[in-house]
Amino acid sequence: MQVLVTGACGYLGQAVVHRLAAGGTAVVALEHRARRSWPRPVLVRRGDVLHPADLADAVRGVDAVCHLAADGTVRQDSAEAAERQRKVITEGTAHLLAALRAESRRRGRPLTLVHLSSSAVYGRPLERPLRPRDAGSPRSAYGRAKLAAERAVTAAVEDGVLGATGLRLFNAAGRTPYGGGPSPVALIPRAVAAATGRSPALTVNGDGSAMRDFVHVRDVAAAVAAALVRTPDGEHRVLNLGATPASVRDVLAEVGRATGRPVPAVHRPAPEQDTPYLVADTADTRAALGWSPLSSALSRLVADQLADLP
Numbered sequence: 219m220q221v222l223v224t225g226a227c228g229y230l231g232q233a234v235v236h237r238l239a240a241g242g243t244a245v246v247a248l249e250h251r252a253r254r255s256w257p258r259p260v261l262v263r264r265g266d267v268l269h270p271a272d273l274a275d276a277v278r279g280v281d282a283v284c285h286l287a288a289d290g291t292v293r294q295d296s297a298e299a300a301e302r303q304r305k306v307i308t309e310g311t312a313h314l315l316a317a318l319r320a321e322s323r324r325r326g327r328p329l330t331l332v333h334l335s336s337s338a339v340y341g342r343p344l345e346r347p348l349r350p351r352d353a354g355s356p357r358s359a360y361g362r363a364k365l366a367a368e369r370a371v372t373a374a375v376e377d378g379v380l381g382a383t384g385l386r387l388f389n390a391a392g393r394t395p396y397g398g399g400p401s402p403v404a405l406i407p408r409a410v411a412a413a414t415g416r417s418p419a420l421t422v423n424g425d426g427s428a429m430r431d432f433v434h435v436r437d438v439a440a441a442v443a444a445a446l447v448r449t450p451d452g453e454h455r456v457l458n459l460g461a462t463p464a465s466v467r468d469v470l471a472e473v474g475r476a477t478g479r480p481v482p483a484v485h486r487p488a489p490e491q492d493t494p495y496l497v498a499d500t501a502d503t504r505a506a507l508g509w510s511p512l513s514s515a516l517s518r519l520v521a522d523q524l525a526d527l528p
């Protein structure tokens with residue numbers, strides 16, 4: 219199997235490329251701006267998901283695609299950044315699907331797509347672990363774009379050109395030897411930075427009881443690898459990707475334990491758009507992929523973040 223990885227140079231993309239290559243998969247890494255040193259025999263193709271011709275070239279001869287290209291920061295600090303994010307997610311996915319349709323028809327058989335979606339598609343959910351069918355009204359432009367991309371994939375599957383698995387990622391964390399790391403605005407990096415004096419006191423929305431779900435980047439890569447070989451033709455299966463539910467208070471307590479210092483925090487009222495409970499039901503994921511997270515304990519995630527400090 220030859221697999222194209224879009225977003226190969228990103229935090230998740232690097233972990234996925236190395237995981238697949240270590241398992242003997244023939245990997246094609248799609249690079250846009252960044253350039254990386256890849257393990258042999260990873261092939262490199264240059265291209266941008268916003269350029270249809272680049273994607274037509276990139277999918278030539280591949281059997282499957284791991285579509286990871288996206289700006290993963292839900293909150294954007296400018297209208298320009300938010301628009302770029304929307305284009306990469308929606309237009310980039312549309313261009314990729316068009317290229318896959320053409321390649322599938324050229325070769326006379328369906329191809330496989332594993333694409334990364336997001337917990338942001340759930341909006342303000344119920345106070346219980348979320349099942350894929352709970353997705354409804356996303357509260358952010360990022361979530362709306364991810365949900366639109368999911369629906370575009372479903373349409374391509376219904377055309378008979380794909381089998382697809384969508385992985386709704388909750389909060390990726392942890393480190394790998396390959397470079398990159400989680401977004402510095404994510405909770406664990408911010409808490410570690412505050413505890414070690416590298417940033418001011420951590421701002422906490424509400425009383426710290428908000429629940430989130432964390433998963434190590436290594437476990438994300440393992441789920442992607444499993445989905446590549448367990449995606450049936452003619453079906454679009456959407457699964458959650460989380461592992462360790464923890465409240466903001468839990469995270470601060472673990473960072474304090476690991477550093478030997480309390481995390482300085484300033485509390486403010488939670489904005490209306492904040493979601494108090496965002497935890498994944500992963501029963502379907504574990505059953506469908508034969509997947510079990512091995513590296514996602516909260517203590518491991520915090521220790522990894524500390525190990526990344528200069």
